[in-house]
Amino acid sequence: MTEKFRVERNDVVGRYAIASTDLESGAEILTEIPFCVGPKSQTIPVCLGCYTFVDCSTLCSKCKWPVCSATCEEDPLHKNAECKIFSAANVPYQLGENPADVSPQYDCITPLRMLLAKEEDPDRWEKEIKIMEAHSPKRKETDFWGPEQINVVDFLRDRCKLANRYNSDLIHKACGILEVNCFEIKLLSGDFIRGLYPRTAIPSHNCVANTTHTIYPSKNYMLQLRTTVNVMEGEEIFTSYTSALLPTFLRRDNLSYSKYFDCDCARCSDPTELGTHLSSLKCTKCDNGIIISSDPLDAEAIWKCTHCEFTLRADALRRIYTVVQVEINRLNAIDSKDLVIQAAEKLLKQYKSVLHPNNAFNTTVRHTLIQLYGRAEGYTYEDLPDILLERKIELCKQLLKVTDVLKPGKNRFRGMILYELHVPIMIFARNKYQYGEIDIQTLKKEFEEVASILSEAVDALILEDPESVDGNIGQIAAGSLQELRDSLKDMK
Numbered sequence: 363m364t365e366k367f368r369v370e371r372n373d374v375v376g377r378y379a380i381a382s383t384d385l386e387s388g389a390e391i392l393t394e395i396p397f398c399v400g401p402k403s404q405t406i407p408v409c410l411g412c413y414t415f416v417d418c419s420t421l422c423s424k425c426k427w428p429v430c431s432a433t434c435e436e437d438p439l440h441k442n443a444e445c446k447i448f449s450a451a452n453v454p455y456q457l458g459e460n461p462a463d464v465s466p467q468y469d470c471i472t473p474l475r476m477l478l479a480k481e482e483d484p485d486r487w488e489k490e491i492k493i494m495e496a497h498s499p500k501r502k503e504t505d506f507w508g509p510e511q512i513n514v515v516d517f518l519r520d521r522c523k524l525a526n527r528y529n530s531d532l533i534h535k536a537c538g539i540l541e542v543n544c545f546e547i548k549l550l551s552g553d554f555i556r557g558l559y560p561r562t563a564i565p566s567h568n569c570v571a572n573t574t575h576t577i578y579p580s581k582n583y584m585l586q587l588r589t590t591v592n593v594m595e596g597e598e599i600f601t602s603y604t605s606a607l608l609p610t611f612l613r614r615d616n617l618s619y620s621k622y623f624d625c626d627c628a629r630c631s632d633p634t635e636l637g638t639h640l641s642s643l644k645c646t647k648c649d650n651g652i653i654i655s656s657d658p659l660d661a662e663a664i665w666k667c668t669h670c671e672f673t674l675r676a677d678a679l680r681r682i683y684t685v686v687q688v689e690i691n692r693l694n695a696i697d698s699k700d701l702v703i704q705a706a707e708k709l710l711k712q713y714k715s716v717l718h719p720n721n722a723f724n725t726t727v728r729h730t731l732i733q734l735y736g737r738a739e740g741y742t743y744e745d746l747p748d749i750l751l752e753r754k755i756e757l758c759k760q761l762l763k764v765t766d767v768l769k770p771g772k773n774r775f776r777g778m779i780l781y782e783l784h785v786p787i788m789i790f791a792r793n794k795y796q797y798g799e800i801d802i803q804t805l806k807k808e809f810e811e812v813a814s815i816l817s818e819a820v821d822a823l824i825l826e827d828p829e830s831v832d833g834n835i836g837q838i839a840a841g842s843l844q845e846l847r848d849s850l851k852d853m854k
Contacts, residue, residue: 366391367599369564375623376495379565379599384592388772388825391573391587391599396557397491398479399439399547399583400472407465410444411437413555417461426454443475451522466513470522472556473514473536477528480536490560496538497622498531510537542621545585547577550829559585567621568600569613569629570636574773575601578827588825590771606768606775607729609641609683609722610658611676626659629768633658638764640725642718643682647672652718653679686713686723693730699738706731720764728757732782743785748793751786758783774832777822781839784816788846806853813850816843 366389367379385391401408409416410427411434418428422435425448429435435445448454455467480487501507515533519525543563544556562575562585572591578584593599603621604613610630617625629636633654641658643665645651651669655676665674689709696702706727717724735754736743746754758779765776791808794800800808820843823836 367565375566377493377564381593381595381597381599384595385589387589387591388821389589389593391589392561393584393586394559394561396559396583396585397483397486398472398476399555399557400475401468402546402554402556403469403472403541404464405468406463407461407468408553409434410440410471411435412551413549413553414551415553418455418457421455425449428455439475443478444471447474447478447522447524453521466509467517469510469513470517472540473533474518474522476536476540476558477518477533481527486560491539491558494539494543494560494563496535497542498534498538500622501534501538501541507534510534545575545577547579547583548830549579557583557585562587562601565599565601567603567617567623567625568627569602569604569606569610569625570627570768570770571600571602571606572597572771573599573601576774576826576830578829580827580829588772590769590773607640607722607725607764610635610655611641611661611680612683612722614659614661624659630658636767638767639718639720640722640764640768642721643674643679644716644718645670645672646715682716683723686717690723690726693727699734700740703731703734703738703741706734719760725761725764728761729779732757732761732779736782736785743789746786746789748790751790751793754786755783755790758786772822772825774823774826777819778832778835780815780819781823781835784812784819787815788812802853806850809846809850809853813843813846816846 365382366385368382369377370380371377401410401413407416407418407428408414409430410422411429411431414430416428416430420429420431421427422429422440422445423432424435425445427444427448429440434440458465480491511530511534514537515530518528518533519530540556540558543560544558545562547555547557549555557577565573572589572593573587574590575585575587578586587601589599604616608616614625614630617623633641633656635641639652639654641655643653645653645667648667648670651667651672653665653667653672653674655663656666657663662676665676665679667673689712693702693705693709696705710724710727713723732754735741735750735757736746741750761779762776762783765779769775788809791800791805791812795802795805816839820836820839823832824840826833826836828834828837
């Protein structure tokens with residue numbers, strides 16, 4: 363396949379990617395098989411074959427580490443990697459008092475698989491992996507360097523008798539490359555692991571990315587990188603290393619902590635976050651004021667009202683955000699979905715005078731609500747009165763207003779919002795027609811709007827793995843779209 367980008371380098375970001383041809387939205391940029399995959403660090407015990415959570419009652423017959431079945435014991439990623447090492451060194455898994463606790467023993471698995479892959483494929487290591495950034499000097503100053511030395515470096519070199527194969531610096535480098543460059547992999551079970559995709563790691567981060575990626579667990583964890591918007595020849599290709607729906611100071615905190623750089627992209631540099639106001643508060647001292655940072659690239663900068671003299675210190679703002687986050691955490695802990703809806707709506711009202719309408723916390727709560735309206739007990743589409751159909755439509759449109767700026771184009775997040783939007787519009791239009799409030803021509807016009815929304819959703823979701831939830835919905839949506847178009851032909 364012809365390369366869709368060229369690699370350039372500068373002193374600020376190191377390597378980065380420039381489009382070598384015009385790329386339409388949804389265009390494939392590359393596909394690649396990971397150099398290694400494995401459990402995330404700080405994980406609770408998982409099966410080393412399928413990565414589902416386990417109670418450690420079933421152990422591999424050879425190495426005595428947790429698996430869930432004899433089938434997973436024979437999985438090549440386990441059988442040909444750590445299983446051989448642990449068996450040869452006689453290093454069984456040490457059961458803890460509570461199997462549900464985080465197990466530091468697992469921290470060594472993915473680095474070990476990476477080191478074994480280095481021996482198995484030295485050419486790829488030299489060409490693609492060795493040059494990746496590990497940030498070892500910066501990582502050495504962090505709190506987790508010491509535990510890493512014990513749980514990974516010393517464990518592999520001493521307990522597993524690998525001192526003659528891997529020196530300490532190499533193991534730390536492997537850990538650093540994984541930490542800085544790995545992509546999260548969502549399995550079909552809903553569990554998460556990590557994988558190292560060296561070519562996909564070349565594009566720089568931007569808080570408004572122009573790409574998305576899909577990982578296919580059933581195809582050896584193959585990753586496909588695609589454009590989400592049109593990218594012209596000579597433009598830079600960006601990925602994102604953090605959630606687009608976090609406010610600026612939290613995104614920058616996360617990137618500094620885990621990726622060891624301070625983002626100064628156009629979005630981070632703009633106090634209004636490109637007009638979305640995802641970080642903004644409402645001023646309580648005047649009618650129309652909005653409180654924004656005086657310098658979003660300075661974590662300690664004063665926050666100021668746009669209409670009056672009121673100011674807020676950065677630490678006070680963080681305390682406000684901490685309180686709101688506690689409320690959202692409580693929301694996530696509620697088991698009953700109908701009660702979540704009630705609590706979420708109450709939360710939006712509670713902070714209406716404090717948070718900007720588009721604030722990240724409001725946006726998060728709205729996203730929760732659009733997934734529950736139409737599905738929760740007592741709130742199914744059969745149950746929803748017109749006022750709640752209109753409510754879901756409003757929530758979806760508010761989310762799209764933010765998403766169109768921060769996650770534009772063909773991506774699964776935006777596709778799912780569009781999919782959630784089309785149903786209440788269609789039902790509400792049908793209800794109005796049945797009530798005699800609109801005529802057949804108006805109904806047809808509204809159904810044409812639904813078809814347009816659904817078509818856009820399909821264009822995004824059909825690109826996903828058909829075995830995934832999003833991809834499956836894309837297939838269903840494509841069928842629904844065809845049925846709707848057929849119905850429109852029959853409407854006079």
